[in-house]
Amino acid sequence: MHRRRFLELSLGLAALPLIVRQAWAATPPAMPGMDHAGHDMAAMAGDSAAVTLPQGRPLPALVRLAHRGGAGSVKAELVAAPLEVPLVPGRKPTTFWAYNGSVPGPLIEAYEGDTVEIAFTNRLAQPTTIHWHGMPVPSEQDGNPHDPVLPGAIRRYRFTLPKGSAGTYWYHPHPHGHTGQQAYMGLAGAFIVRRRDDPLAALPEQLLMLSDLKLDADGRIAANSMADRHDGREGQFVLVNGALQPTLALAEGERQRWRIWNATSARILKLALPAHEVHLVGTDGGPIAAPRRIEHLLLAPGERAELVVTGRFGAGQTPGLVALPYTRGKAMHPEQGEILPLLTLTRHGRRVSAPLPARLADVPALPAPAVKRRVEFAENMADPKAMFLINGKTYDMNRIDFEGKVGQVEEWEIVGNAHMDHPFHLHGTQFQVLARTVDGQWRDEPFLARRDVVNIAADESVRLRFSQELPGLRMFHCHILEHEDQGMMGQLLVRG
Ligand SMILES: [Cu+2]
Numbered sequence: 001m002h003r004r005r006f007l008e009l010s011l012g013l014a015a016l017p018l019i020v021r022q023a024w025a026a027t028p029p030a031m032p033g034m035d036h037a038g039h040d041m042a043a044m045a046g047d048s049a050a051v052t053l054p055q056g057r058p059l060p061a062l063v064r065l066a067h068r069g070g071a072g073s074v075k076a077e078l079v080a081a082p083l084e085v086p087l088v089p090g091r092k093p094t095t096f097w098a099y100n101g102s103v104p105g106p107l108i109e110a111y112e113g114d115t116v117e118i119a120f121t122n123r124l125a126q127p128t129t130i131h132w133h134g135m136p137v138p139s140e141q142d143g144n145p146h147d148p149v150l151p152g153a154i155r156r157y158r159f160t161l162p163k164g165s166a167g168t169y170w171y172h173p174h175p176h177g178h179t180g181q182q183a184y185m186g187l188a189g190a191f192i193v194r195r196r197d198d199p200l201a202a203l204p205e206q207l208l209m210l211s212d213l214k215l216d217a218d219g220r221i222a223a224n225s226m227a228d229r230h231d232g233r234e235g236q237f238v239l240v241n242g243a244l245q246p247t248l249a250l251a252e253g254e255r256q257r258w259r260i261w262n263a264t265s266a267r268i269l270k271l272a273l274p275a276h277e278v279h280l281v282g283t284d285g286g287p288i289a290a291p292r293r294i295e296h297l298l299l300a301p302g303e304r305a306e307l308v309v310t311g312r313f314g315a316g317q318t319p320g321l322v323a324l325p326y327t328r329g330k331a332m333h334p335e336q337g338e339i340l341p342l343l344t345l346t347r348h349g350r351r352v353s354a355p356l357p358a359r360l361a362d363v364p365a366l367p368a369p370a371v372k373r374r375v376e377f378a379e380n381m382a383d384p385k386a387m388f389l390i391n392g393k394t395y396d397m398n399r400i401d402f403e404g405k406v407g408q409v410e411e412w413e414i415v416g417n418a419h420m421d422h423p424f425h426l427h428g429t430q431f432q433v434l435a436r437t438v439d440g441q442w443r444d445e446p447f448l449a450r451r452d453v454v455n456i457a458a459d460e461s462v463r464l465r466f467s468q469e470l471p472g473l474r475m476f477h478c479h480i481l482e483h484e485d486q487g488m489m490g491q492l493l494v495r496g
Pocket of ligand 1: 388422
């Protein structure tokens with residue numbers, strides 16, 4: 001069956017993919033730099049900075065995954081395949097790799113206790129996997145590099161979501177050495193696990209998946225440069241749900257619940273909404289104990305957060321979501337020295353909202369550890385084959401770095417003996433950050449949270465605790481995808 005036809009049949013017209021739908025709706029804007037014949041002068045000279053995307057449209061909703069299955073189960077299909085998108089006005093269509101013809105991939109929603117069954121078909125020309133990032137799924141269902149799905153093959157992923165797993169997750173490929181490429185080609189989707197007794201359920205919810213897009217002068221997705229391989233890939237566009245600087249309506253006094261995903265390869269985003277009141281209410285793996293008023297939020301690649309945004313439209317302040325300047329120790333790309341606008345908030349009237357609940361959830365502290373380990377992140381620029389190291393080594397699929405036991409509390413000290421920030425990610429469970437160093441001095445974390453990604457800044461150390469409730473092999477790695485692909489990864493074997 002022709003792919004397009006297949007997608008229409010399997011998704012229905014109502015679920016037309018995001019980026020495609022936008023492109024179809026696009027009326028080419030008047031573009032600076034165009035001559036009268038419609039040629040982009042700078043692009044003809046090979047300048048990718050001249051490639052522009054339409055911006056300022058309403059924030060696209062994430063496409064929801066159509067699924068079968070009654071109460072307590074989610075049964076669906078995912079297909080990874082190339083997708084042609086007429087994206088850049090005046091250029092040939094851009095080839096993406098997409099789940100179910102949609103970039104970002106379709107949103108999967110489930111409740112605690114649900115059994116999820118996804119029949120996945122790989123229509124790419126290379127092996128892939130689906131990794132259920134942050135979710136407590138059995139190791140053999142986790143889509144780690146040991147379980148590649150070959151081109152043309154079908155793989156059924158099946159897992160049950162335990163109580164206490166409500167949180168903001170995502171799914172993306174995790175094949176050995178090709179995660180970065182498959183993710184930047186478009187393969188990533190959001191996965192929300194909900195709880196029945198959610199105290200914030202009444203708030204209107206906005207989902208914002210942030211991704212990075214790097215196009216060449218012809219409007220094609222660009223390959224990684226040397227700078228990308230070193231610093232982590234950065235493109236000329238940071239998109240929200242596949243759109244450039246979209247708009248969203250918010251009333252004065254209105255409270256909205258936002259879930260935000262940093263699905264970029266390498267950007268550490270210091271997010272802020274300067275004109276509004278912002279509370280952190282949840283991290284990767286679910287709610288924190290009580291809302292915390294914040295001025296900004298550092299969100300590393302792979303990391304997610306739940307915010308409650310209250311419309312205030314403070315005078316003289318940028319009314320939207322921005323990324324503030326942040327230095328992450330890049331050697332070849334320029335640092336982000338300017339404020340990067342991500343989303344515009346437009347004011348629509350005034351509304352009186354209920355106060356935020358004082359308590360959100362219990363986040364009990366993990367008991368004293370049975371095991372302590374040290375994990376050192378380092379760089380060795382003298383060896384191009386082993387530049388990014390964990391405890392002095394690059395990833396070896398046949399090496400077990402640590403052995404642990406189911407249910408045993410482990411305390412890890414992650415040491416950033418590096419020039420660059422490297423976000424640490426652990427598979428299979430959530431951890432609690434206990435303390436981190438500031439100028440060499442340990443400082444206790446002000447609150448406990450469920451996380452599966454924590455940024456480790458240059459010369460910073462972070463102490464965290466976790467237990468693994470399921471046996472099997474678990475990866476831990478830097479979530480700058482180019483570093484992961486070059487071997488900044490290790491393996492923890494959890495024995496039953
Ligand atoms: Cu890294």
